[in-house]
Amino acid sequence: MKIGNPRLRGKRVTPDKNDELLECRMAMLGLNLGATDVGDAATLDEIRRRCVTCGYREACAVDLMRDPNSPVWETYCPNSSAIVALAQARW
Secondary structure, eight states, rough: OOOOOOOGGGOSSSOOSSSSSHHHHHHHHOOOTTTTGOEEEEEEEHHHHHTTOOHHHHHHHHHHHTTTTTTGGGGTOHHHHHHHHHHHOOO
16 A cells, blocks of 8 residues: 655655654554554664664655555665564554
């Protein structure tokens, strides 16, 4: 299933308080960043911290716009194992 990401078009790729890159990436895996069933607060805080300090934010934004279903992000994302684990636990 393909999901477009119109919210990312023309947006900056620097971190902000409500990180759209992380929200979109998690949504692609059926996760809601604001939902309590995603994980404990400490895990989410660590995921957010890694995301906002990540050196691959521009690549992430491009990948989300180009082909959000491509697994290439897992090769560079410092959160890939944590996010995939959360998604698998939810499935």
